[in-house]
Amino acid sequence: MKKIKEIIVVEGKSDTNRLKDCFGDDVDTIETTGSALNAETIEHIKIAQEKRGVIIFTDPDFNGNRLRTIIQKAVPNAKQAFLPRSQAVPKKSDGSLGIEHAKDEDIKSALQAVYTRTENNFENYDYDDMVDLGLVGQTDSHQRRLFVGSELKIGYTNAKQFLSRLNMFQIAPQDLVTTVKKFDKGSTHDTK
DSSP states (O other): OOOOSSEEEESSHHHHHHHHHHHGGGOOEEEOOTTOOOHHHHHHHHHHHHHTOEEEOOOSSHHHHHHHHHHHHHSTTOEEOOOOGGGSOOSSTTSOOOGGGSOHHHHHHHHHTOBOOOOSOOOOOOHHHHHHTTSSSSTTHHHHHHHHHHHTTSOOOOHHHHHHHHHHTTOOHHHHHHHHHHHHTTOOOOOO
């Protein structure tokens, strides 16, 4: 196996250890040490982006999304990998969601589906598109966004952030419509 080129930005030591379990010494990480992201760590991430590139791979929870947003603003060209909430559930009921709980194949799949922004003639989605696709305004919009976010590997967030991610990752309209139709056909819905 080849070494992963980019440095993976994770929240803590347990995430680093989990990635080392999956990839051995073929992976390098920068740890944000949880929600205490300081200026020095952001500077390290910026340098890593210049030298090798970075992949933001935070937990699929509130703090993980908060950190992702902060890092993304500081390093807008960073690549991003997402792990669905259902794949980050701890074995113990009192634990919190985290990458460290995911199976090897789920971690590898998330990192293989890394998104980068490209410059092209992408036409942004708007709120009306979200309504038309049932991603807002419907009784099942929450489950729909959860399913679509998982399928497209962009993660789950509230409606406003979901619209932002569709545009940020320039999700092709045909991919989005196909995924929504898959939900509508009654696929196994991942609602955790």
